[in-house]
Amino acid sequence: MKITETHMIGGHLSTSVGIENTPLTAKKFGFRAYQVFSKNQMQWKAKDIPADVPGKFENNRRDNSIASVMVHASYLLNTASSDNELRDKVREGFRMEIERCDILKAELLTFHPGSFKEATLKIGIENVTSMLNDVMSAKQKVNVLIENSAGQGNSVGKTFGDIAEIIDGVQYKDKIGVCLDTCHAWASGYDFTNEKGYEAMMDEIRSTIGIGKIMGFHLNDSKKGLGEHADRHEQIGLGKIGAEGFSLLINDPAFYHLPMIMETPLGEDGYMDDLAALEKIL
Numbered sequence: 634m635k636i637t638e639t640h641m642i643g644g645h646l647s648t649s650v651g652i653e654n655t656p657l658t659a660k661k662f663g664f665r666a667y668q669v670f671s672k673n674q675m676q677w678k679a680k681d682i683p684a685d686v687p688g689k690f691e692n693n694r695r696d697n698s699i700a701s702v703m704v705h706a707s708y709l710l711n712t713a714s715s716d717n718e719l720r721d722k723v724r725e726g727f728r729m730e731i732e733r734c735d736i737l738k739a740e741l742l743t744f745h746p747g748s749f750k751e752a753t754l755k756i757g758i759e760n761v762t763s764m765l766n767d768v769m770s771a772k773q774k775v776n777v778l779i780e781n782s783a784g785q786g787n788s789v790g791k792t793f794g795d796i797a798e799i800i801d802g803v804q805y806k807d808k809i810g811v812c813l814d815t816c817h818a819w820a821s822g823y824d825f826t827n828e829k830g831y832e833a834m835m836d837e838i839r840s841t842i843g844i845g846k847i848m849g850f851h852l853n854d855s856k857k858g859l860g861e862h863a864d865r866h867e868q869i870g871l872g873k874i875g876a877e878g879f880s881l882l883i884n885d886p887a888f889y890h891l892p893m894i895m896e897t898p899l900g901e902d903g904y905m906d907d908l909a910a911l912e913k914i915l
């Protein structure tokens with residue numbers, strides 16, 4: 634059985650073919666869900682989406698059976714920052730990301746909460762929350778997903794409790810969710826590779842954000858060890874998590890319907906091997 638038939642598994646895809654043509658790339662891998670950037674992720678500005686692109690994108694999605702598209706927000710959007718000048722740019726940039734998702738009818742927008750730098754975690758959490766309340770609106774269609782962090786530096790989001798505090802303060806709760814990155818969870822100390830650890834992580838999720846708030850995954854192995862707080866992705870099965878380490882998550886029926894997006898270092902050159910590694914543990 635192909636894992637792309639049983640699971641909503643996909644990968645981050647290049648938009649060099651034109652974002653409207655990414656469903657065709659996805660089809661080559663059998664993906665029914667995938668991730669893209671809607672603009673250059675290292676720049677603040679973006680060209681407007683040409684008028685003919687959303688229609689072509691929608692047609693190509695339908696013709697290639699793409700159920701869900703996740704957009705990854707720019708890495709520049711440090712929502713946890715206390716720097717007011719930066720926050721003005723982040724606010725504008727984040728609104729643009731939401732608007733582009735809605736133009737493209739992308740279902741999910743994932744972002745990294747960022748770093749509170751020399752402030753405190755408490756202030757960082759407040760900063761993320763207030764930024765979300767500034768940029769989200771009643772009319773937006775896209776769900777915004779907070780990605781858990783590896784706990785590197787002074788990053789916000791290394792525990793589900795921290796993420797729950799953000800969600801608690803968000804006004805439009807029906808539009809906010811969480812993207813669980815397996816490499817980041819491992820790096821921040823969650824050992825989900827054995828039954829006891831997996832259950833402990835799920836219990837913590839249940840008692841903080843709630844299972845229903847998990848709306849997607851980033852499925853990455855890790856070059857670094859458990860709890861080392863290093864955000865270093867590896868191909869599935871070649872890292873410290875190992876293919877078997879994904880077994881409990883991949884075989885948990887609670888998540889079969891959710892996008893699981895690989896952001897492994899080889900990208901499109903490695904996804905066939907990543908999929909083969911996962912199929913062995915089904």
Ligand SMILES: [Zn+2]
Binds near residue numbers: 780814851896
């Ligand atoms: Zn990720």
Ligand SMILES: [Zn+2]
Binds near residue numbers: 865
């Ligand atoms: Zn990462």
